[in-house]
Amino acid sequence: MGKEQKIKTDMVESQEDDKTAEQRDIESFEELGVIAPICEACKNLKFKKPTPIQQQAIPVAMEGRDVIGLAQTGSGKTAAFAIPILQALWEKPQPLFACVLAPTRELAYQISEQFEALGSVIGLRCAVIVGGIDMMSQAVALGKKPHVIVATPGRLMDHLEHTKGFSLRGLKYLVMDEADRLLDMDFGPIIDKLLLMIPRERRTLLFSATMTSKVEKLQRASLTSPVRVAVSTKYETVKTLLQSYLFFPFKYKDTYLVYLVNEMAGQTMIIFARTCNDTERVAILLRNLGFAAVPLHGQMSQSSRLGALNKFKTGARSILVATDVAARGLDIPTVDCVLNYDIPTDSKAYIHRVGRTARAGRAGKSLSLVTQYDLELYLRIEGVLGKKLDEYEVDKEAVMLLNERVGEAQREAVNEMKQLHAKRRDRKTEGISSARGKRKRTDDMDREES
Numbered sequence: 001m002g003k004e005q006k007i008k009t010d011m012v013e014s015q016e017d018d019k020t021a022e023q024r025d026i027e028s029f030e031e032l033g034v035i036a037p038i039c040e041a042c043k044n045l046k047f048k049k050p051t052p053i054q055q056q057a058i059p060v061a062m063e064g065r066d067v068i069g070l071a072q073t074g075s076g077k078t079a080a081f082a083i084p085i086l087q088a089l090w091e092k093p094q095p096l097f098a099c100v101l102a103p104t105r106e107l108a109y110q111i112s113e114q115f116e117a118l119g120s121v122i123g124l125r126c127a128v129i130v131g132g133i134d135m136m137s138q139a140v141a142l143g144k145k146p147h148v149i150v151a152t153p154g155r156l157m158d159h160l161e162h163t164k165g166f167s168l169r170g171l172k173y174l175v176m177d178e179a180d181r182l183l184d185m186d187f188g189p190i191i192d193k194l195l196l197m198i199p200r201e202r203r204t205l206l207f208s209a210t211m212t213s214k215v216e217k218l219q220r221a222s223l224t225s226p227v228r229v230a231v232s233t234k235y236e237t238v239k240t241l242l243q244s245y246l247f248f249p250f251k252y253k254d255t256y257l258v259y260l261v262n263e264m265a266g267q268t269m270i271i272f273a274r275t276c277n278d279t280e281r282v283a284i285l286l287r288n289l290g291f292a293a294v295p296l297h298g299q300m301s302q303s304s305r306l307g308a309l310n311k312f313k314t315g316a317r318s319i320l321v322a323t324d325v326a327a328r329g330l331d332i333p334t335v336d337c338v339l340n341y342d343i344p345t346d347s348k349a350y351i352h353r354v355g356r357t358a359r360a361g362r363a364g365k366s367l368s369l370v371t372q373y374d375l376e377l378y379l380r381i382e383g384v385l386g387k388k389l390d391e392y393e394v395d396k397e398a399v400m401l402l403n404e405r406v407g408e409a410q411r412e413a414v415n416e417m418k419q420l421h422a423k424r425r426d427r428k429t430e431g432i433s434s435a436r437g438k439r440k441r442t443d444d445m446d447r448e449e450s
């Protein structure tokens with residue numbers, strides 16, 4: 001039998017399992033066999049009962065099986081893989097026990113926070129290893145032999161190749177969060193390389209809201225007899241999310257944007273744009289019009305990225321304008337609305353973007369701006385969702401009243417962008433030495449084109 005067929009046959013398909021889990025509806029983490037200190041940590045985090053993906057994935061992972069977990073955005077996948085790992089660690093403590101890979105730096109920090117919140121009661125040591133941060137301090141952190149490493153693949157590879165005394169030869173668990181992204185073409189080759197540097201006899205857990213079913217991609221993760229646990233049917237958005245779109249001519253895009261942002265004033269929102277440049281420009285445009293907007297994209301320095309996210313999380317800024325670097329995994333409970341300034345070229349990215357709101361049972365809304373150039377992409381997304389979305393109603397005359405003022409702000413924004421670019425160019429010529437060139441290549445896996 002070819003390897004392709006083997007993976008398929010070994011998978012326990014989810015549909016039947018689904019029903020059993022729903023019928024039994026497990027009421028507590030104790031019922032799942034989770035040890036008392038971790039149950040206590042769940043209580044402290046206000047997790048009253050396990051979510052459906054936790055109900056299904058935790059027992060399977062605790063049996064020592066490889067898991068492919070598919071569940072909607074905001075449904076508690078992080079704890080679904082963190083809890084069985086922490087329990088196994090408690091039973092047999094060891095340094096460098098588990099490694100969690102994430103596609104973006106911000107997500108890596110967030111996952112480690114969840115591990116620490118659940119694991120501090122059992123004395124967990126966790127290290128975050130991501131690009132854009134000084135290698136030396138990370139090497140020191142690795143020297144302290146953490147139990148769990150949460151990393152972006154490029155920087156982890158850098159340490160495996162260059163940090164003396166660091167290896168993952170004793171690793172017991174490998175997790176790929178947002179696994180479909182990690183197994184795709186951009187990350188694939190580096191994941192292949194990483195897998196050669198960790199033991200084959202490990203447990204592998206793959207999780208995502210848009211999990212690939214492509215056998216070739218799954219083979220890349222070299223799973224052993226994986227169990228597939230799927231709570232949602234493929235690519236579903238949550239029921240508490242109200243999704244709509246707005247259709248208008250391209251030339252009024254910024255005017256419509258400003259009208260909508262103004263209409264939703266007081267709400268917390270993420271505006272997604274396709275390029276770093278547009279992200280920056282839209283943030284400046286909105287700021288010039290008096291809105292508290294902050295940009296987040298892969299061309300910013302890591303400290304600016306974390307600073308921007310922090311301002312948004314703490315409420316100091318109510319609008320985050322971001323590229324898809326913020327589309328996956330980020331868990332910010334206060335997000336009321338996701339606004340797609342640009343329609344994503346990949347339907348999966350749509351699912352992840354709108355999943356930044358309506359998390360953990362809360363309500364939320366999303367609004368996609370569609371122009372004559374986006375129709376094909378938009379219809380493809382509706383096709384993937386399997387439903388037509390409602391059109392958002394606006395008073396077009398009221399929108400047009402803003403056009404002149406927005407035009408002025410656009411011109412100001414273009415000037416500011418020019419200054420910004422000039423400043424960046426200066427900094428680059430001053431600061432970058434050729435010796436750092438090689439490291440940048442792997443470090444900046446989650447950076448984007450401008």
Ligand SMILES: Nc1ncnc2c1ncn2[C@@H]1O[C@H](COP(=O)(O)OP(=O)(O)OP(=O)(O)O)[C@@H](O)[C@H]1O
Pocket residue numbers: 045046047048049050051054071072073074075076077078079208209328329330331333355359360
């Ligand atoms: N059992 C639970 N009860 C209540 N809240 C929970 C429970 N488990 C997790 N949560 C909370 O739900 C939120 C979403 O969880 P998490 O970020 O793990 O979602 P996710 O499924 O990984 O989403 P995404 O696909 O967007 O990455 C978090 O704030 C988390 O603390």
